[in-house]
Amino acid sequence: MDRERGHEDSDHLQLRAWLRLLTCANLIESRVRGGLRETWNITLPRFDLLSQLHRAGEDGLTMGDLSRAMMVSAGNVTGLVEALVGEGLVRRTTSAADRRQSRVRLTQAGKRGFEAMLPEHERWIDEAFAGLDRNDLKRLLELLAKLKQSAKAAERGGKEAA
Amino acid sequence: MDRERGHEDSDHLQLRAWLRLLTCANLIESRVRGGLRETWNITLPRFDLLSQLHRAGEDGLTMGDLSRAMMVSAGNVTGLVEALVGEGLVRRTTSAADRRQSRVRLTQAGKRGFEAMLPEHERWIDEAFAGLDRNDLKRLLELLAKLKQSAKAAERGGKEAA
């Protein structure tokens, strides 16, 4: 009945899954970063920011929206937006209703530039996942959805405990 | 120009899997980083380096081994090792056989310190994965193994093409 429990306690499945997850993320991220640099001389965080704005559409996003969407600190967003404003890819306006807020949007150049990069970016991702068939991908998406919920719950638990 | 109200019905499974993978990695990593900082005032990369050395045992690792194991650049390892030598957690010796190499090992303090952190670190990971049962974890490990191979193959392909 309990013959295998000792083994169960010590096989560290969670830790192994975590390390493997990190390895995959690093491999793919490094490929994407290299491609973006070589092909368009843009960094991954800047591409990511453009991507969030592209998805958001005409109304753009506030600095806080960007910080949450990109899962980085507010201070980090400040610097990235400044850089992209300098490159003419993004424009920024102060909100009239709440003067603390500012709203960030793609310029025409930003929109065109991002849309030019998009297909090749997706091709790199597709290549990285080429070894997985549609069934694998669907199972992976499900498991990651479960993990995402679980990790969020753990995060809240940790904060409430403090 | 067409103002799109929604996405087309191509499902972009790979891209969605990639974004979800990144979200999970960010969530867990941020929890671990926060815990390490609050509890032992150590950063995640330094913990990671100690972890590699702990796994390696008495013989330690060369700078190059560390760079490969941690998937970071060689220059990055130089700085991290210097910091940890300064904290007395790690010691570094020049190889006699090949004077270009150096070998890095945990000090006694480093070994004790790391082993003190280990259980709680694993607890954070276990909590993040708490929503997945053993069967989920095994399937996730399999899918990530497949993804890892696939991503490695894509990386090689990309380099050969260039």
Added chain:
DNA sequence: GCGAGATACTTTAAGTCTAAAGTATCTGAC
């Protein structure tokens, strides 16, 4: 109105990270 606290963002200090160029050492073809 007014002030206390909340919120949106910026600044700062310190650390992490990369790519590229540089240094020292080794290896192998000859």
Added chain:
DNA sequence: GTCAGATACTTTAGACTTAAAGTATCTCGC
């Protein structure tokens, strides 16, 4: 033996990142 190239590592410049402290603005109870 020697030297051209490979290898192990360091240095550098620049970008990213965070946590924490700081500034400006808003909200809400009174």
